[in-house]
Amino acid sequence: MRGAQGDLLRLVAAGQAESRAELARLSGLAASSVSLRVEELIGSGLLVEEGEGTSRGGRRPRRLRLSPTAGLLAVADLGAHHARLGLLDLSGTPLVVEERPCEIAEGPEATIDWMAAAFEELLDKHGPAGVPLRGVGTGVPGPVDPASGRVVAPSRMPGWNNFPVAERLGAHFDLPVLVENDANLMAVGEARSWPKCETLMVLKAGSGIGCGVIVNGRLHRGRGAAGDISHVRVRSDSSVTCSCGHDDCLEAYASGAALMSVLNEQGIAVGRPADIVALVEDGVPEATALVRNAGRLIGEVLTVLVNFINPDAIVVGGSLSPAEPLIAAIRAAVYERCLPLATRDLEIATTRSGRDAALLGAGSLLLDAVIAGAPDGRHT
Amino acid sequence: MRGAQGDLLRLVAAGQAESRAELARLSGLAASSVSLRVEELIGSGLLVEEGEGTSRGGRRPRRLRLSPTAGLLAVADLGAHHARLGLLDLSGTPLVVEERPCEIAEGPEATIDWMAAAFEELLDKHGPAGVPLRGVGTGVPGPVDPASGRVVAPSRMPGWNNFPVAERLGAHFDLPVLVENDANLMAVGEARSWPKCETLMVLKAGSGIGCGVIVNGRLHRGRGAAGDISHVRVRSDSSVTCSCGHDDCLEAYASGAALMSVLNEQGIAVGRPADIVALVEDGVPEATALVRNAGRLIGEVLTVLVNFINPDAIVVGGSLSPAEPLIAAIRAAVYERCLPLATRDLEIATTRSGRDAALLGAGSLLLDAVIAGAPDGRHT
DNA sequence: TCATCTTCCTTCGAAATCGAAGATATGGCG
DNA sequence: CGCCATATCTTCGATTTCGAAGGAAGATGA
Numbered sequence: 001m002r003g004a005q006g007d008l009l010r011l012v013a014a015g016q017a018e019s020r021a022e023l024a025r026l027s028g029l030a031a032s033s034v035s036l037r038v039e040e041l042i043g044s045g046l047l048v049e050e051g052e053g054t055s056r057g058g059r060r061p062r063r064l065r066l067s068p069t070a071g072l073l074a075v076a077d078l079g080a081h082h083a084r085l086g087l088l089d090l091s092g093t094p095l096v097v098e099e100r101p102c103e104i105a106e107g108p109e110a111t112i113d114w115m116a117a118a119f120e121e122l123l124d125k126h127g128p129a130g131v132p133l134r135g136v137g138t139g140v141p142g143p144v145d146p147a148s149g150r151v152v153a154p155s156r157m158p159g160w161n162n163f164p165v166a167e168r169l170g171a172h173f174d175l176p177v178l179v180e181n182d183a184n185l186m187a188v189g190e191a192r193s194w195p196k197c198e199t200l201m202v203l204k205a206g207s208g209i210g211c212g213v214i215v216n217g218r219l220h221r222g223r224g225a226a227g228d229i230s231h232v233r234v235r236s237d238s239s240v241t242c243s244c245g246h247d248d249c250l251e252a253y254a255s256g257a258a259l260m261s262v263l264n265e266q267g268i269a270v271g272r273p274a275d276i277v278a279l280v281e282d283g284v285p286e287a288t289a290l291v292r293n294a295g296r297l298i299g300e301v302l303t304v305l306v307n308f309i310n311p312d313a314i315v316v317g318g319s320l321s322p323a324e325p326l327i328a329a330i331r332a333a334v335y336e337r338c339l340p341l342a343t344r345d346l347e348i349a350t351t352r353s354g355r356d357a358a359l360l361g362a363g364s365l366l367l368d369a370v371i372a373g374a375p376d377g378r379h380t
Numbered sequence: 381m382r383g384a385q386g387d388l389l390r391l392v393a394a395g396q397a398e399s400r401a402e403l404a405r406l407s408g409l410a411a412s413s414v415s416l417r418v419e420e421l422i423g424s425g426l427l428v429e430e431g432e433g434t435s436r437g438g439r440r441p442r443r444l445r446l447s448p449t450a451g452l453l454a455v456a457d458l459g460a461h462h463a464r465l466g467l468l469d470l471s472g473t474p475l476v477v478e479e480r481p482c483e484i485a486e487g488p489e490a491t492i493d494w495m496a497a498a499f500e501e502l503l504d505k506h507g508p509a510g511v512p513l514r515g516v517g518t519g520v521p522g523p524v525d526p527a528s529g530r531v532v533a534p535s536r537m538p539g540w541n542n543f544p545v546a547e548r549l550g551a552h553f554d555l556p557v558l559v560e561n562d563a564n565l566m567a568v569g570e571a572r573s574w575p576k577c578e579t580l581m582v583l584k585a586g587s588g589i590g591c592g593v594i595v596n597g598r599l600h601r602g603r604g605a606a607g608d609i610s611h612v613r614v615r616s617d618s619s620v621t622c623s624c625g626h627d628d629c630l631e632a633y634a635s636g637a638a639l640m641s642v643l644n645e646q647g648i649a650v651g652r653p654a655d656i657v658a659l660v661e662d663g664v665p666e667a668t669a670l671v672r673n674a675g676r677l678i679g680e681v682l683t684v685l686v687n688f689i690n691p692d693a694i695v696v697g698g699s700l701s702p703a704e705p706l707i708a709a710i711r712a713a714v715y716e717r718c719l720p721l722a723t724r725d726l727e728i729a730t731t732r733s734g735r736d737a738a739l740l741g742a743g744s745l746l747l748d749a750v751i752a753g754a755p756d757g758r759h760t
Numbered sequence: 761t762c763a764t765c766t767t768c769c770t771t772c773g774a775a776a777t778c779g780a781a782g783a784t785a786t787g788g789c790g
Numbered sequence: 791c792g793c794c795a796t797a798t799c800t801t802c803g804a805t806t807t808c809g810a811a812g813g814a815a816g817a818t819g820a
Contacts, residue, residue, distance in 0.1 A: 341532060412807080416806090435766090
């Protein structure tokens with residue numbers, strides 16, 4: 001399933017191609033070769049022909065889809081106090097998504113074993129009989145070394161430092177395993193909803209602040225820590241020391257956690273970032289002012305990055321993203337201060353993929369691993 | 381010369397491969413296919429076999445080089461008051477490099493026509509007889525729209541806005557033409573000297589401040605303006621209005637031009653950035669303090685970008701780069717404030733390619749255009 | 761000195777890929 | 791309705807690429 005066949009499968013799975021002709025155009029292969037390969041893929045049960053598409057002035061294309069029996073992916077997105085878990089088919093379409101409470105602070109062993117059990121349960125309940133699991137993956141709220149699948153120096157995952165997450169997860173499933181930073185997964189998932197954007201910045205505004213970068217259509221990891229914006233120094237009157245040891249980090253002013261602690265000090269009880277959104281929607285002025293200020297600070301940091309990276313779009317997701325004043329303040333700061341050349345065609349918008357973005361991203365990256373690693377049905 | 385053959389030629393030209401075996405390893409083609417293609421390239425006069433390399437424990441490789449008669453590239457790097465001009469062979473090795481005075485403010489027509497004449501002169505004087513010119517290219521100190529080859533909204537090129545530079549230059553030579561921002565060219569040229577670095581930031585500290593970014597081994601352009609760091613707001617006590625209309629831009633504090641105007645106000649006469657370097661080397665305290673402060677400001681901006689992009693190296697070039705305190709202050713700021721994860725393996729160093737970096741970069745990008753555009757000896 | 765290992769390169773039949781031509785199916789137009 | 795333009799997909803011979811085997815040339819070590 002490597003090489004040409006893998007490419008074709010990927011194009012179909014990603015929804016970029018629906019017919020042999022489209023595959024030929026996008027893959028660069030000759031139409032005849034595409035036909036051959038597609039026939040083989042249908043023969044091996046991975047693709048199916050499903051009706052006909054609409055004519056574009058000539059013969060109607062025969063639509064191709066991934067076979068529903070081709071396989072399943074089990075994916076998760078770990079947060080501090082809860083996890084989203086899902087089963088996807090190979091095209092990345094969710095069959096089930098659930099959110100369950102889960103304390104990441106209980107440590108890696110307990111959490112990963114719990115996750116594995118939850119995957120098994122989902123498979124039992126919702127997995128169609130006879131459809132094999134092809135890969136498992138999870139997002140974690142901290143930096144991941146892509147080579148080893150270890151969590152490295154996470155600021156909000158006590159007990160996880162240097163833990164071989166991929167290895168432990170792989171011990172439960174003899175399958176391709178993916179472990180990646182949650183904001184990076186969000187970025188990959190979101191990128192599928194922005195097909196025309198080559199360069200994309202995806203901001204995750206939740207209890208922390210994360211960011212994933214898509215450059216040239218692909219996730220940019222750098223040496224593993226790329227995308228961090230939370231420990232940038234912001235312009236500020238007061239002086240707050242961040243958990244990282246430096247003063248005046250963005251995270252200490254503009255993260256959901258920081259906003260919550262300010263509100264709680266003011267006697268307004270909030271338990272999670274979504275509560276802040278509710279307060280803003282209820283018109284509570286303290287909350288609105290705080291959120292707007294957070295947006296301004298984030299926007300000022302983005303200013304530097306927008307001039308530098310020149311993205312096609314900035315997408316804001318995470319549990320704070322439904323708060324209108326946040327986006328508005330980010331937009332104001334970026335458009336006011338960036339070079340006209342950089343903002344001319346820049347779109348700043350909220351997530352198109354919604355809360356499942358990270359799960360979709362995990363599916364997308366996992367599919368690559370599955371295609372690369374598992375020749376024709378066997379799983380390594 | 382497209383496809384496989386182009387890839388092979390590129391690998392040899394870039395100095396990445398010197399033998400058929402290396403070509404096979406790097407190109408991914410089978411050794412037998414490589415041999416075939418190489419034979420053809422030798423037959424068409426583009427490659428030559430030149431002696432033997434050193435054994436690595438087995439039979440000695442037969443070294444391959446681009447034929448000296450394969451072609452020439454004429455390249456330039458336009459500055460505000462002078463231009464560097466050179467002839468390169470297809471492997472990017474300079475035959476001649478000259479620096480000539482040239483006032484960019486005289487406008488695009490005059491400057492480009494002057495450049496074309498200078499190219500002709502260099503070819504007459506230094507071009508080996510019978511070796512065809514294969515491409516021309518130039519760097520300009522302003523943003524370039526990659527699609528049209530026009531200069532867009534340049535802050536330091538009066539009269540050039542929206543001028544079709546590539547078109548005008550192409551009118552003199554019926555050849556592939558390259559027009560690109562000077563810092564971007566520097567980045568490409570420098571990247572050849574940092575073969576192990578996938579992600580690279582190249583800072584040009586001259587009378588202006590420019591930056592080029594290499595992501596995944598390739599120049600990142602964004603929508604054409606990527607790499608700008610000069611109009612980022614810096615933390616500062618006073619308030620200076622930049623030419624871009626905003627307050628407290630980095631360029632207004634840390635560019636060579638800004639430093640020169642401060643020194644001149646202090647009664648220390650300087651005419652060009654290199655004079656500042658001389659003052660620093662002579663131990664003039666005013667100059668040293670200014671340069672150190674500029675480095676600190678630049679470093680603080682880089683801080684944000686290093687956390688975000690996670691480069692393998694930051695390379696500092698441009699006419700101010702020989703000033704030791706500049707690099708020292710940049711290093712101090714970056715290492716002090718960035719995430720340990722991002723600085724762990726980060727190298728911050730001065731240019732390896734020297735003053736010709738931009739010319740080398742132009743050669744590298746031009747070679748791609750030449751290989752892509754000119755099938756077997758004909759030039760389109 | 762001589763067998764053995766490594767590396768480089770070529771040979772040659774097998775396999776994959778291409779591309780031109782044609783078969784199939786549709787929309788548009790007089 | 792018949793014809794043409796367009797688009798999709800297949801057939802089939804020509805071409806390219808592969809990969810296993812082997813030849814060439816040198817390093818290594820007993």
